[in-house]
Amino acid sequence: MKSRMTEEALMDEIRDMKQWIMRMSKQQQLAARPEALQALHDRLTAQEVGEPWSERLLEAVEAELAATDAADSAIGGGSDRDAVWGIAERTLLAWLSGFEEGRIGSETRVVHFVGPTGVGKTTSIAKLAAEQTLKAGRKVGFITSDTYRIAAVDQLRTYATILNVPLEVVFSPAEVTRAFQALEDRELIFMDTAGRNFRNELYVSEVNSLLQPGSRSETFLVLSLTGKSSDMSAVAANFARFGVTRVLYTKQDETNAVGAVLNLALEHGLKPTYIAYGQTVPDDIAPFRASDYVKQLLGAPHE
Structure with a gap:
């Protein structure tokens, strides 16, 4: 028993020593740089x-x-x-x-918006709906499944009224088909989903069950640039497993650090679609360049 404990202590000491050597080597490399x-x-x-x-x-x-x-x-x-x-x-x-290549395609009929709470999904939907309605001249419709927060439904309903866009509210996956049938005359449908703790893969799977598969549908993961990079990466990894490849970033105006865009592109292959930089609808958003x-x-x- 004593011998085993001694071996474990020795291994811990060796690991600590290796980490120290690596840190010192790193510091020397940095110091030697021009x-x-x-x-x-x-x-x-x-x-x-x-x-x-x-x-x-x-x-x-x-x-x-x-x-x-x-x-x-x-x-x-x-x-x-x-x-x-x-x-x-x-x-x-x-x-x-x-x-x-992340902008909404001319042939796209459904765009789903997913992402954590408080990242600005609903406001981003309103901005893009205004762009598609006023600039592209497309007939837009809204669907929301974000019934966890009554205020979220009310907020989207307000935007729908201002833009003269029909809104359907769904309370379960079984109602999604009914909502799409009600909006069958629409050329483009934006679907809002509830924000959850998407570091939990179970919630990601739950939201994924609401999405409409098909070649004419797209899913935008919405993330705030004010979030922690590690949290954003964990959320992105969970959605990437379900084939999500596009991300819309919000709140650029609230931070000076934008490295997360590069990190998620290189680590998870996520294509930035739009960058939102304020609350004004429809102005404070632009395609990623x-x-x-x-x-x-x-x-x-x-x-």
Whole structure:
């Protein structure tokens, strides 16, 4: 017994030692980096970009610098931020090249909105409904299954009245077919769902049972950029299991950190569709543009 305890204590000590060595090695690597690369690392950290993607980007920048004639000035002098930021921008745009296809398609008939509580699903639906009604000229209808919160139904009903859009309320999966039949003359239907703790896969499965499968339907996961990156990743992972590939981000105006967009794109393959940046309907929302996003993520080289 004593021998076993000694072995376990020894293994714990070895693990602690390995972790300490890794931390020291990491700190030495960071300390050895030129000022421009360290500044980029600090910027990415402030933007809450995940460590794997931050390191991968820095390695890509270092590799390109080393392969150019500017390597001596950029790495040796360590002051050429413009070169570092330029390579980082091009690299990020290449990574995000396939992530600008998330807008509502012209052939789409049903868009489901899912996501945690308090992220702004209902307001986002109103913004997109106004866009599709007023700009695209499509006949829009609303369905809501968010009967857990009476205020949510009332809020969507208010928007429906303002936009002159019909609204159907469903209380169970059995009523979904009836609601779609009532809106059969509509060209585009937005379906709101109840916000739950979607870190729990059971709730994700429950909401998924309400969704209408088919080639003309899409599902947007709605997430707030003010949320914790780890929570957002857990929610995204659960929905990704059910084939959800698109995400609408809200509350950009309430945070300076937007690294979660990059993290979820690279980790879960989630395509950003729209970015909402305020409460005003229908104005405070815009389609995701990789070039605009990368500029916001990196900021100016000499900030």
